[in-house]
Amino acid sequence: MAEIVTKATRESFGEAITELAEKYPEIVVLDADLAAATKTEIFKKAYPNRFIDCGIAECNMIGVAAGLATCGKIPFAASFAMFSAGRAFEQIRNSVGYPHLNVKIVGSHAGISVGEDGATHQCNEDIALMRTIPGMVVLNPADHYEMKAAVEAAVKYQGPVYIRLGRLAVASVHNNDDYQFEIGKAIQLCEGTDATVIATGLMVGEAVKAAAALKEKGIHVRVIDMHTVKPIDREAVVRAAKETGKLITVEEHNIVGGLGEAVCSVVCEEYPVPVTRIGVEDCYGHSGPAKDLLKEFGLSAEHIAGVAEKVVRA
Structure with missing residues (x-):
């Protein structure tokens, strides 16, 4: 049994995508000027040539990710859930979902636990939005271990995936380093x-x-x-x-x-x-x-x- 880890799943995501980058050279990461908050900055420091800051232009970010997917890359497009899933919904629907491209949408700072950022940033609608897109997989990992396993599962999965990240640090409930994650299996x-x-x-x-x-x-x-x-x-x-x-x-x-x-x-x-x-x-x-x-x-x-x-x- 591994130790109990108290960590925000956004941080676990940043660590996981960076660790997987060597094994999967097709991985590229895009962010919308929030790399420090979404923890994609961990990937940026390790692989600067595979990181694209699209600026505060989430809709364009999804379009760039879709283009990269058509070239054989595995793009992870990250921002706050309110913007990656909310603001960019139309681009996700038409540019990612409709052609069923291999793009991974990352929604950080979801839910009430965003706290002081308030109602405009507390996205409580992202799962509902992503569920409505045909062929979209929706993942909402519970802790550090599950997030790390879920990110690799998303990399291996061929098709669009939405991954929800939390801002608040939480104690792990899955405490085994050999934890097995399978999409669609509770x-x-x-x-x-x-x-x-x-x-x-x-x-x-x-x-x-x-x-x-x-x-x-x-x-x-x-x-x-x-x-x-x-x-x-x-x-x-x-x-x-x-x-x-x-x-x-x-x-x-x-x-x-x-x-x-x-x-x-x-x-x-x-x-x-x-x-x-x-x-x-x-x-x-x-x-x-x-x-x-x-x-x-x-x-x-x-x-x-x-x-x-x-x-x-x-």
Whole structure:
């Protein structure tokens, strides 16, 4: 077992893409004047000739990435999620998604935990946007180990991928150096038969903490790390529905269009059970310390545990 690492997944991404560069010479990295924040600066220092700063022109950055992909490169186009997934949506749809090019879109500083940057930068819509693009894979790794494994999986995958990065440092929940990541295959972290909590990204760690607190009360909830929101692991969702009967989804994202709706679409088609969604309740965020905002918006282990207890005892 490897040590527990407390690190922002944006930093893990920067390390991973740099480590992979020698093995995969086709990798190039593009950024939109935010290399210090997205941590692509780590790659820039090591491989300056394979790094392109496109300036504050995210739409153009996606076009450049698409062009590079047609030449056999594996471009990673990074910026804040609000800009890489939001501002450049049309270019991603038409220049990357439609021709199904091998471009990796990187959305850093996603969700409420952007904190003091406020509502304009707290992108809670990126997963919903990227899910709507045909053929787009959507990855939302939970921690350091999962991010590093997910980046290599994205490199190996032939086609468009969206990778969500977090700003806030989080403790790892996957502590094995041999951790195996497979696109579209969820990972069960906790056993339980009373209910299942399906979490993604930053919320996975909070869900694990919630499960530990509930266990002390005699409530046993299964926790599933849904690191791939699209294609979602339908088998894992249906199995949880059949074996535990009640599902709770947790995401640092609008409950509209995100993980919760993806899970609901699976169960309503295959095995209908009650689903309770925890996330941003279709509203904008506001400026404040990240940890305080997560508690305010119900994205904490305490809130997850409280909701789960009500669901189980209902």
